Amino acid sequence: MTGYEVGWTDTAWEAIRVEARVIAVERGATSTAQRWLERIWDAVESLEQWPRRFAKAPEGAFVDYEVRRVVVGRYLLLFTIDDERRRVWVIGLRHGHRLPRPQDLPPAQPGSEDTNRKG
Numbered sequence: 001m002t003g004y005e006v007g008w009t010d011t012a013w014e015a016i017r018v019e020a021r022v023i024a025v026e027r028g029a030t031s032t033a034q035r036w037l038e039r040i041w042d043a044v045e046s047l048e049q050w051p052r053r054f055a056k057a058p059e060g061a062f063v064d065y066e067v068r069r070v071v072v073g074r075y076l077l078l079f080t081i082d083d084e085r086r087r088v089w090v091i092g093l094r095h096g097h098r099l100p101r102p103q104d105l106p107p108a109q110p111g112s113e114d115t116n117r118k119g
Helices: 010-026 030-046 058-062
Strands: 005-009 068-072 075-082 087-095 116-118
Touching: 005 010, 005 030, 010 030, 010 075, 010 087, 030 068, 030 075
Parallel strands: 005 087
Antiparallel strands: 005 116, 068 075, 075 087
């Protein structure tokens, strides 16, 4: 079985960038931010094989497509799977203690939009 290609939405990319900046600059912990980013990228890379092994996310109740999550420390990396295209889309990031924010999710499952990034 071949793996999945992983991409991410601009919203997810921005959420990751902002959180890394908060850790590095506002908390003054650059090395912690670097380790956190490495864990995020490892989680993204892990989605290439068997992405359905991760649990469904509560955010899925607010959209017409399946949303799953990868737990990365105290954060949830949100993603959706396009089996037809063998593609996983990272669509968001939130702290595990925060409530779901459906307004931050794409209204439809990502696919061919120009605003999506390839991993």
